Amino acid sequence: MSTQIAEEQQTDEPGTGQPADAEAEAEREENEYAVPEWATESEDGPGENEDTVRLEVFRYDPEVEAKQEPRFDTFHIPLEQGMTVLDALIYARDQYDTSLTFRHSCRQAICGSDALFINGSQRLGCQTQVQDLETPVRIEPLPHQEVEKDLVVDMSHFYEQMDAVDPYFRSEDVEEGEEQRQTRENREKIKMSTRCIWCGACQSSCNIAAGDNEYLGPAAINMAYRFVMDDREEETIKQDRLEIIEQEHGVWRCQTQFSCTEVCPKDIPLTEHIQELKREAVKKNLKFW
Amino acid sequence: MAERYSSFEPKGTRWFLQRITAGFLIVVLAFHFMLLHFVNHAYEITFMGTQARMSQIGYFATMVLFLGTATFHGVNGVYNALVNQGLSGTRKTAVKYTLVGAGLLLTVQGIRVALAMTGMNVTL
Amino acid sequence: MSQSYDRGLVEDFGRWQEFSAGMWAWVLHKFTGWVLIGYLFTHIAVLSTAIPAATGDPAVYTGTLQSLEELTVVRILEVGLLSVAVFHILNGVRLLFVDLGVGLGSQDRSFYASLVLTGAIVVASVPTFISGAF
Known part of the structure; x- marks a missing residue:
């Protein structure tokens, strides 16, 4: 039995699943709902430097008429050491577009909620380091399953x-x-x-x-x-x-x-x-x- | 679950036979290529030479077995490829019997050819 | 849940660049398999000239085969057939090992090995296959 417990506690990337620290949290509060224009729209705004990463996220919402046609939205996310794709998505949702929808729970690769199609292969958002990926990071819902909304598929x-x-x-x-x-x-x-x-x-x-x-x-x-x-x-x-x-x-x-x-x-x-x-x-x- | 399939026709049989025939075909196909392209050049083939080879009982048997296993392996492979793509229902049944028919036709014709190559009269 | 979006096979077409070794091995094995079964049918059809040759004139068979062999196109297609057959054999051996549970950890390397070996065997066989055609 002891082996089993030890295994389940073990994660491949120790520390990556940690929630953002208090400082970042406070910063986030300040910026709430203040979406800078360059962050979501421009292709060559101040987002294009070493400290930010460009996300291209699949968007689709059958309940809003203007969003029924699938498209990709671009977000520029300030890069932090150890940032995972899930962290980046959470940042995009909290800072830029609260309607951005994706599943996530434990943030440490054990709940199995955030399997996504990242840069052309199936990975867990919380287990994938942004710095290891080619940019822009293209995030899509899992292929071969029907999309309910944005990155959420019918399981x-x-x-x-x-x-x-x-x-x-x-x-x-x-x-x-x-x-x-x-x-x-x-x-x-x-x-x-x-x-x-x-x-x-x-x-x-x-x-x-x-x-x-x-x-x-x-x-x-x-x-x-x-x-x-x-x-x-x-x-x-x-x-x-x-x-x-x-x-x-x-x-x-x-x-x-x-x-x-x-x-x-x-x-x-x-x-x-x-x-x-x-x-x-x-x-x-x-x-x- | 038990009534959904018959235990007399385990689905694994075709999978297993596909592997068995594969093992045989690897050897015989390689032999076939060697014999008819390197030992005897393809452009030098004559009916006389073919007849001489096919008249040896061992060679004849190998070639007929080669035909049978290759037909099974190929036709079964095609069927599997189509099932993998989601072929189902009536179309699946139709494809199955078409392939079985094509396979039988090929085998029968192949055996006629093999017999003719020994010099036998197989004209209908 | 009332509505959902089915992207169908859209992503498959764009995904070939993302294919890994195992996927390419499968694609090539299927392709060469289709070619081989297609060839088997043609092969028996051509050899069927042995049936009239057995009772009458052997030249029906000998002539058909030799005139086919005289065509440069046929010789080139034969090299193609050889490469298809050799790949199918070598990757088939790889697949048999995979079925036996041997060397699954190096399945990508064994695929590359079968590709390289196929190339080597085909290149080495070209002189024999082409001789007398040009």
Whole structure:
């Protein structure tokens, strides 16, 4: 158990998720609603120097007639040491345009709310350092999901796929209150797969999930892996789980493009897990021949 | 979940066969290229030479197996590519049988050709 | 939730520059696969001249093949076919390893290796494929 706690506390970028310090907070109060013209409009205003970064943010709002046509808005954000894309977005929203909409919560890469399409790849806003990116930083909502507003996408299909693999521990003959012990080796085996934060970056990056809506997708298959490989569940339950993932739109659709593995903010070896489940499924079927 | 699919037709079978045929094809395709472009030059091919090769039972069997596995691997690959793009419903069924038909036609014609290459009369 | 905006596949067209190694490997594997299955059908069609050749004049077969081989275009297309086949074979080997769970960490490097090796094999084979055509 202690391993698990240690892992969950660990973040890849210590300190980046910290809320802005008090000084900045006070400054912000002063500037509230005073949007300098150069900050949102001009291309070559005072924003173009070393201390600011230009954000190009996808905007769309179906409820306001003038905003129904998708467009990109430009914001010039004062650059700070250690500033993440999420920090920059928060600055833009608080200082320039309060209608700018995006999901965020914990700011430390564990809640999975702020997966965005940043400079052409799926990343967590809170885990991506602005200074590491090419400018202007182009921020779009996750591809292959419908946009609700600005950077907010409809995640319901992703959650449906996750639910399809029964993402919870099942056991048939465990007495009430009995402790479920797991070997260290087995814990190690499923370690990476437990790290999923349901951000949907992998699903969004997957070319097959984009084309085939029924495909379970990398996150759901990884979730299945997490339980299939868990020794504490009985063999019969494992077989049930394999039957879900070995359907036509299960593991077989994976084309090992490695897109999911490359974008996963928690470094889960998704392709490896999918491949292992393919082999498990083949082995299971070979037994009946 | 159990009623949604049949356990007699595990979806993994085609995936597995695609890999098995791949392993075979890697070897035979490389051999085929070597034999007919490097050992025997393609521009020097004559019916006599073809007949001499195809009359060896081992070579004949290899080539027929080559035809069968290549057809399966190719046609199954095309089908998978289309399913990956979201092909479903009636169109999927139609595509499936079209591909099965094309594959069978190719195999039958290929075997006729193979037999003719041994000098046999296969005219209909 | 009443309305949402579906960007469809718009971003896919602009995304090819962002494709990583694994994605390019997939694109090329699909492309070469389509070429190969297309060629298989043509190949059997051309070789079908063996059917009349078996009973009558062998020249139907020999003549068809040799006159095709005399065309420079055919020779160049054959080099193309070779590169397509070699890439499909080498990347196929890479994919088999990926299926076996071997070397997933270096899948990008094995893709580049299969590209380089394909190039090398094709360049080395050009003299043999072109000989007598010009």
